[in-house]
Amino acid sequence: MSLKIAIASGKGGTGKTTVAVNLFSFIYENWTHSVQLIDCDVEEPNDLLFFQNFSVKSEKKVEQIIPQIDTSKCTFCKKCEDYCEFNAIVMVPSMQYATVNKDLCHSCGACFVACEFDAIHEVNNNIGTVSSCLVDNDRSVMEGNLRVGSPLQTMLIKDLKNNLDGEYDILIYDAPPGTSCPVVETISDADYVILVTEPTPFGVHDLKLTVDLLREVNKDFGVFVNKAGLGDSEIYEYLKEEDIMLLGEIPFSKEYASLYAKGKIVKSVPIEFAKEYRKVIEYLKQKMN
Template structure:
């Protein structure tokens, strides 16, 4: 079973919840839990695991077209077939160019070309690393090549590290509701939304709820910093029959632990109780 952790708004504590669930679920399920950081533009789960040991690291690439100007007739058929406007051809100037930032490696241009004027080359996409941690089944992260806009392609590849047969993968999604988030939650069996009891938190929660309903994903909500803000988020959940998985109170001591990257040391009692309650509810979903 795959569980994705997402949030419409950055700063709600999604990373804190993701790594904490990895910790508490690993205790309950005999270390059969994976953490997969799908926030490939800014992966930061590993910050809380200073003793993690790297096991494997590999560069990953996408296959993109390269134009052979000696064979190209500048007929523009490949341009017409490209749905992403990645190929530019100016017939009068005999100019042809591929924009790799727009290319999605779909292969349509190869089908379109009748003159063998395109060949496949590797374009750097980023890297995928796997780490061994002192508990759990380990962490995998994708790290996007600087300047690349192909987040979803790398997320697809890093999700292949998930072992849903032997482990329980936790997919830490990027914030927001754009394509990288959709790609992350696409294979998930259940989605946990992390929000906060503020007007901004509720606004972005509503957008994310609509997204998950549209793609027909079961989900529940965790309210972080629950003793701050107002009650509007709870009224929204109740009015829309959305499961409330738990409320994690704001704790200054816990925030200080976070700032030092020490989430698993001296966990405040009220925070640990909140997570244990959440784990109890998730257990019925996982089992």
């Protein structure tokens, strides 16, 4: 059984991906080589940007099954339209018109059940790709890449997680920002969630939303504060009031921002920020024991 760690945040721009790639590298260097990074932010997968050398081992298209209506057989009874919970079917009997909006369809199959006249058949619709990559010749990173315009992030994330390219002791999920369905799908099987936030009013507000979500789905979690010293103490007061574990802090730093802008990770430069990631690793080891 793998230890599954999700890195999430209530808002974009907090440093979630930075924490994910750095934690992945520190675990590889200081704990175990049996670790894999999975970029579940399928609308904007950026994890590979932080590695100077990577190669794509394999790539596969992810397709959904969607209905196609044969108007020569359709009686335009509108039963399939009534069954569709996602308003993906549009039917105008007076014009003998019927169509399916593939971007609204969730492939639930209700319309196939509804149709009594064999007027609906299956076709495949590409929603994106799943790639397996090697970074620095020996570390595994996987990512999903959603087709532009497709709203089916959750479906692609589920396929990504169900088709990993091997067995690893530790899996790190880099989740999308926010608290919507793609985040819920990413953290659904996580053993522990690291929430990345910043000490600003927006950071506190969105952290509270994410904490509510994690408590609702009964997930164990802690908080990693990025850009520490930028705002005020409200974030720390909230963590104390709610008895939430503070896992580590990265100070608001020009040096750290420069590393990020150059696509570098902390381990590549000997600075004090590394100790914060080592603290997280020690805590995760304790959790496992």
